[in-house]
Amino acid sequence: xxxxxxxxxxxxxxxxxxxxxxxxxxxxxxxxxxxxxxxxxxxxxxxxxxxxxxxxxxxxxxxxxxxxxxxxxxxxxxxxxxxxxxxxxxxxxxxxxxxxxxxxxxxxxxxxxxxxxxxxxxxxxxxxxxxxxxxxxxxxxxxxxxxxxxxxxxxxxxxxxxxxxxxxxxxxxxxxxxxxxxxxxxxxxxxxxxxxxxxxxxxxxxxxxxxxxxxxxxxxxxxxxxxxxxxxxxxxxxxxxxxxxxxxxxxxxxxxxxxxxxxxxxxxxxxxxxxxxxxxxxxxxxxxxxxxxxxxxxxxxxxxxxxxxxxxxxxxxxxxxxxxxxxxxxxxxxxxxxxxxxxxxxxxxxxxxxxxxxxxxxxxxxxxxxxxxxxxxxxxxxxxxxxxxxxxxxxxxxxxxxxxxxxxxxxxxxxxxxxxxxxxxxxxxxxxxxxxxxxxxxxxxxxxxxxxxxxxxxxxxxxxxxxxxxxxxxxxxxxxxxxxxxxxxxxxxxxxxxxxxxxxxxxxxxxxxxxxxxxxxxxxxxxxxxxxxxxxxxxxxxxxxxxxxxxxxxxxxxxxxxxxxxxxxxxxxxxxxxxx
Numbered sequence: 001x002x003x004x005x006x007x008x009x010x011x012x013x014x015x016x017x018x019x020x021x022x023x024x025x026x027x028x029x030x031x032x033x034x035x036x037x038x039x040x041x042x043x044x045x046x047x048x049x050x051x052x053x054x055x056x057x058x059x060x061x062x063x064x065x066x067x068x069x070x071x072x073x074x075x076x077x078x079x080x081x082x083x084x085x086x087x088x089x090x091x092x093x094x095x096x097x098x099x100x101x102x103x104x105x106x107x108x109x110x111x112x113x114x115x116x117x118x119x120x121x122x123x124x125x126x127x128x129x130x131x132x133x134x135x136x137x138x139x140x141x142x143x144x145x146x147x148x149x150x151x152x153x154x155x156x157x158x159x160x161x162x163x164x165x166x167x168x169x170x171x172x173x174x175x176x177x178x179x180x181x182x183x184x185x186x187x188x189x190x191x192x193x194x195x196x197x198x199x200x201x202x203x204x205x206x207x208x209x210x211x212x213x214x215x216x217x218x219x220x221x222x223x224x225x226x227x228x229x230x231x232x233x234x235x236x237x238x239x240x241x242x243x244x245x246x247x248x249x250x251x252x253x254x255x256x257x258x259x260x261x262x263x264x265x266x267x268x269x270x271x272x273x274x275x276x277x278x279x280x281x282x283x284x285x286x287x288x289x290x291x292x293x294x295x296x297x298x299x300x301x302x303x304x305x306x307x308x309x310x311x312x313x314x315x316x317x318x319x320x321x322x323x324x325x326x327x328x329x330x331x332x333x334x335x336x337x338x339x340x341x342x343x344x345x346x347x348x349x350x351x352x353x354x355x356x357x358x359x360x361x362x363x364x365x366x367x368x369x370x371x372x373x374x375x376x377x378x379x380x381x382x383x384x385x386x387x388x389x390x391x392x393x394x395x396x397x398x399x400x401x402x403x404x405x406x407x408x409x410x411x412x413x414x415x416x417x418x419x420x421x422x423x424x425x426x427x428x429x430x431x432x433x434x435x436x437x438x439x440x441x442x443x444x445x446x447x448x449x450x451x452x453x454x455x456x457x458x459x460x461x462x463x464x465x466x467x468x469x470x471x472x473x474x475x476x477x478x479x480x481x482x483x484x485x486x487x488x489x490x491x492x493x494x495x496x497x498x499x500x501x502x503x504x505x506x507x508x509x510x511x512x513x514x515x516x517x518x519x520x521x522x523x524x525x526x527x528x529x530x531x532x533x534x535x536x537x538x539x540x541x542x543x544x545x546x547x548x549x550x551x552x553x554x555x556x557x558x559x560x561x562x563x564x565x566x567x568x569x570x571x572x573x574x575x576x577x578x579x580x
Contacts, residue, residue, distance in 0.1 A: 005165050012161030013208070015154050020098075020204050023151025026144045027059060046086050046308055053090025063095035064200055064237040065340060067256050071241045072337030073344075075249035081318065084252040085311045088259060092231065092300045098203035099293035102159060102210050127153035140409045155207075162211040180222075183283075185272050188225025189232070189264065196233025205230045206296055210289045220291065221275065221283035227296050228268055231260040231303070241337055251318035258317055263303030334399045342408045346415055349396055349403070353419050353426070354477045356392035359385050360430040361469050364532060367433035368462045370440050379437045389430040393423045418542045422476060425535040429469075432528040432535075439524050448518050451508060457501050457580055458525070464494050464578045465529045472536035475543045487540035489571035493578055494533040498526045500580055 057066045070087050073079035079087070126149045133146030182188040196205040209226060212218050235257040242253035275283060287295075307314065334352070338345035363385035370378055397420065404416045443449065450458065468490045475484035505522050508514040514522075 002168075005168055009162055009165035012158045012163075012165055012211075014158070016158030016162060016207060016211075017155075017199065017201075017204055019151045019153070019155030019158055020201065020207070021151075023148055023155060024065060026147035026151060046311060049083050049086025050090040050093075050304070050308065053087035053092075054094040055090070056087075057091040057094025058097045063091040063202060064234055066091040066094070067238040067253075068241045068337055069341055069344065071238055071249045071252050072335045072340070074252045075246050075335045075337065081248050081251050081255070082311070082315055085255050085259075085314055086308070088252070088256050089304050089308055089311070092260070093297070093304055095203055095234075096293070096297040096300055099206045099210065099296045102156075102207050103289040103293040123153045123156045140407070144409075159207060159211055162208070163214040166212055166215055182222040182226060183219065185225040185268055185275070188222055189229035189268055192226035192229025193233040194229075195226075196230040197236040198233075200234070200237045202230045202234035205233065206292065210292050213287045213289060213292055216286045218287045219284050220287045220295070223287040223292055224271060224283075224295050224299070225268065227292070227299055228264045228271075231300070232257075232264055235260055247322055250322045251315075254318045254321050255314050258314055258321075259303065259307055263299075263307060266306060267299060267302055334395055336402070339402060339406065342403060342406050342412060345399070345403055346408075346412055346419075349400055349419055350415070352392065352396060353423055356389055356396070356423065357426050357473055357476055359392075360389050360426040360433075361473050363389075363430050364433040364436075364469060365466060367436040367440075368466060370437060371458065371462065374440050374444065379441070382433050382437050386430040386434045389427045393427040396423050414546055418546045421542050422539050425538045429532055429535050432532045435528045436525060439521050439528075443518075443521055446517065448515060450518060450522065451513055454505065454508070454514065454522065457504060460578050460580060461494065461497050461501060461526070461529055464490065464497060464574070465532055468494065468533050468536045472539045475540045479543065479547070481544060481547050484540035484543040485566060486570050487536055489567050490574045491533045491537040492571060493574040494530060496575075497578060497580065498530040501526055504580075 053066060053070075056069075057063050067088055070079065070084045070091075074081060074084050130146045130149030130153060133142045134150060135146075137143055137146065182191055192205065192209075195208070196202050199205060206227065209218065209223060209230075213223065235253075238253045238256045242250045274280065334345075334348060338348055363382045366378055366382055366385075370382075400416050400420050400423075404413065404420075408416070468487055471483045471487050471490065474480045475487065502523065505514060505519060509516060509519055
């Protein structure tokens with residue numbers, strides 16, 4: 001083997017790892033939109049969780065990526081530790097799909113139809129289709145499909161290049177001695193663990209083993225312990241991912257490590273006993289690409305059969321290794337690990353924005369109730385809610401900016417833009433609730449009150465604002481376009497009510513029925529109520545724009561006022577309902 005063969009091997013290995021990486025990332029983006037719905041169907045049932053982990057990993061071609069996602073889900077409270085255990089077991093079986101795909105390179109037949117199954121036959125076609133999709137299609141989904149095809153073509157080309165580069169090693173005694181040494185199960189297992197820990201992918205590690213098997217010097221006796229060790233090495237990614245996470249997320253990473261270590265130790269002992277007592281001739285036979293794929297799948301299935309019934313014990317073991325603190329820390333609001341799967345991260349943002357919306361709306365409603373019956377405890381609760389919405393806005397805003405900088409689809413980009421816009425509106429609604437409390441406190445401190453007529457008018461306006469809050473909240477949380485369409489006519493009624501109430505109050509002051517000092521507070525209250533309705537209008541407009549695939553909010557609202565007969569009808573109904 002010359003220096004040029006070594007350089008070729010390095011180049012082939014680099015292409016193989018690069019192809020696997022970009023193919024996995026593109027598959028995550030392309031399939032990610034469905035991952036949230038798959039996740040939502042998870043139950044605590046062992047089989048459901050196992051099949052979910054298997055399916056997701058088979059799609060995105062990486063058990064490490066699935067496990068990192070699971071750690072993020074547990075850290076964010078999207079998944080319980082018990083669910084995570086079953087998913088992790090499924091991921092270990094799902095990752096074996098890659099080895100089966102790579103084993104196609106070992107097909108050797110004169111039959112033209114069988115030859116077509118060989119990757120070197122169809123990979124150039126996939127590469128051509130991939131480059132056309134990637135370069136000439138504008139749709140992000142088609143570009144992702146192109147990237148998947150190009151990534152697959154690149155990894156298969158790298159695999160073929162590696163196989164060609166190491167072919168000369170078949171006659172090198174030193175190379176033969178290395179794999180004779182790896183027939184020692186302990187050394188083979190350690191070699192597989194170290195290699196996989198370095199490249200952080202058991203699929204890639206198995207692919208490298210399959211490329212070396214082309215030489216005919218890798219026996220099953222050496223390959224099987226290496227495959228077992230690869231399962232331990234792949235745990236490094238999840239363990240690193242759990243650094244800085246909460247206790248449950250650390251436990252999920254520990255479960256992954258425990259599952260693979262226990263499974264490897266048990267079956268390595270069984271393997272060593274069988275080898276020592278029966279010495280099967282097959283263990284000295286050269287391993288084929290398909291044989292390595294079979295061994296990889298069989299080992300992971302055997303580990304699952306052994307430990308799936310004992311998932312409860314794994315949970316107890318993880319709890320013992322990572323004990324609970326006196327006060328278990330609160331789950332992270334948002335987790336950067338979820339950014340590896342943008343659709344899941346976006347769904348988490350949507351859920352948290354809905355939580356923020358409910359807090360803001362409830363705080364405003366409580367401020368309206370304080371107009372009738374003020375208590376210091378309720379005022380403090382409203383101020384705490386306003387602080388909480390501030391925290392939500394900061395966390396969500398920062399996270400959504402990170403998310404928007406990633407390669408995400410058009411629909412996800414529009415949703416992220418909508419969320420960025422509405423979090424500001426919900427935060428301002430909570431600000432107005434505090435402003436109302438401060439106005440009430442000023443009235444109590446200076447010991448004055450509004451006239452009965454003013455109180456009656458304020459009750460009508462408060463009722464209208466309360467309804468527009470309900471409509472905008474339902475529009476956002478439930479994606480209710482009908483509720484969203486009712487917001488704008490009610491907002492126009494509230495604008496007119498504000499002007500009418502302001503004029504009425506000026507008249508009362510002129511007639512001596514109200515003081516100038518009360519007039520200032522009255523003006524502040526009207527302003528806060530009217531501006532809250534403006535924010536509700538913005539929120540409803542965002543919902544309508546997202547449904548229509550248009551982000552031109554003001555144009556949508558103008559169009560609604562000009563052309564909609566429904567707008568005119570709803571405006572008339574609200575005008576009658578909230579007439580002074």
